[in-house]
Amino acid sequence: MATDEQTVQRKPSRMRRRMLIMLAVVLVIAVAWSVFWFVAAAYSERLYLQIVDQGIEQDVAFDCVDRRIEGYPFRIELRCGEGTSLTTPDATIELGGLTAVALIYDPWHAITELSAPAVVSEGPFDPTTITWSLAHASVAISDGALERLSISIEQPRAEPSELPPLVADLAEIHLRSDPNSNEAVNVAVRLDGLEPIAAAPKADLMLVATVDGARSLMSGDTASAVRRLLTSEGVPIKLTRVSVKAGQAAVSAAGNLVVRPNGMLDGQLNVAVSGDGASLPYLDELAPSQADTLRNIVTTVLSFGQATQIDGEAARAFPLKISSGRVSAGIIPLGKLPPLPIGLLAVGG
Incomplete structure (x- = not known):
């Protein structure tokens, strides 16, 4: 016990x-x-x-x-x-x-x-x-x-x-170091429901691209990135897709561009457009003569395009060439793009 x-x-x-x-x-x-x-x-x-x-x-x-x-x-x-x-x-x-x-x-x-x-x-x-x-x-x-x-x-x-x-309804930007390159950066930008003009159709924008030589920007060394641009033949940009959709009209493009040290663009793009000149939005904000000229250019260019689709909608595709900022579709000149402000970046860096 x-x-x-x-x-x-x-x-x-x-x-x-x-x-x-x-x-x-x-x-x-x-x-x-x-x-x-x-x-x-x-x-x-x-x-x-x-x-x-x-x-x-x-x-x-x-x-x-x-x-x-x-x-x-x-x-x-x-x-x-x-x-x-x-x-x-x-x-x-x-x-x-x-x-x-x-x-x-x-x-x-x-x-x-x-x-x-x-x-x-x-x-x-x-x-x-x-x-x-x-x-x-x-x-x-x-x-x-x-x-x-x-x-x-x-x-x-x-x-x-x-x-x-x-x-706008939504704005997004995504950057990441390209896993396939030590110097490139993948960029994705999205803008939904943009209202550039009151009471006009909203626009949706998307851009997916790879920018070579931009890795130094990711480390905060803007000066080195700009110096590399100014001392090279240019920075290549691969556009996987850039698209704009507003109302009944949509534009989609993909291709390769080069930003030259003077800020000018060179390259070639494959562009697809749905709708026609009459469906282009925002033309009411231009002078009547400018709006008519733009409609005629779009109608003429589309007449030479090949049949394709943008998000399931019928469209016309054609190549676009950019040389020192001058844009042309085949033999048809479309205008000139202003240079990118590379000098301002250099001063800021």
């Missing part, structure tokens, strides 16, 4: 010891995790300051108002209040606020939410106010350079001074 009583008394004692050991382990883990979080938060603070210093070297200043680092225990959150601004040599963007969030176990991938409005001030021009219902970005960094960037803005509305507002 004495032995049984000792066994009964011993069992609760062993159980209490196990409970104490488990509590001690949990406490040690909690303390260690807390230390790790605060170390990670301090590292994030130093990384933020390092990025700001690198930006200053590129003549880009970022001012995070009321900066706070929060998110304990599983996230690192950088919060910036109203009045946070980004200043470049040519413009200043002031935000309603910013929150960047990274998981503690994946600090190189951050999700950022921007608070409206954004006020863009550029030189002598009056400020432009931009609002939205939701704006967020995803940023992935690898080996100290930007690996992927995705920005999505729902219901953006830009209100330039003394000009009609520019409204």
Whole structure:
């Protein structure tokens, strides 16, 4: 009997010891995790300051108002209040606020939410106010350079001074380092429900391209990218698809372009157009003679095109040539494109 009583008394004692050991382990883990979080938060603070210093070297200043680092225990959150601004040599963007969030176990991938409005001030021009219902970005960094960037803005509305507002349903831009090249960058741009003119048909735009030599832009070294452009024969751009659809008309193109050091474009595109000259939108905003000329050009070019389709709609396809900015469809000249502002990029870099 004495032995049984000792066994009964011993069992609760062993159980209490196990409970104490488990509590001690949990406490040690909690303390260690807390230390790790605060170390990670301090590292994030130093990384933020390092990025700001690198930006200053590129003549880009970022001012995070009321900066706070929060998110304990599983996230690192950088919060910036109203009045946070980004200043470049040519413009200043002031935000309603910013929150960047990274998981503690994946600090190189951050999700950022921007608070409206954004006020863009550029030189002598009056400020432009931009609002939205939701704006967020995803940023992935690898080996100290930007690996992927995705920005999505729902219901953006830009209100330039003394000009009609520019409204859209959705605006997105995606950049990533090309996995098949050390120097190229894949670019995708989407703009849905754009209203360039009030009471006119909305337009949907899409661009998918690969830009060679743009990897240095991903690392923030704009100056090196521009110098490479200015000292080379040009930067090749492979257009997988660029398309615009508005009302009953749609245009789709694919091909290869080269941006020359002087900003001019060279290359060839395969273009498809659905609809006809009569269905072109926005012509009412032009002078009658200009609108009639554009309709006649489109009708003439389409008459030589081959039958094809754009998203299931009947269309006509034809090759388009660009030489030093001059655009022609076969022997028919269509006009001249202005040079890209490469010089301004060089000054900014």
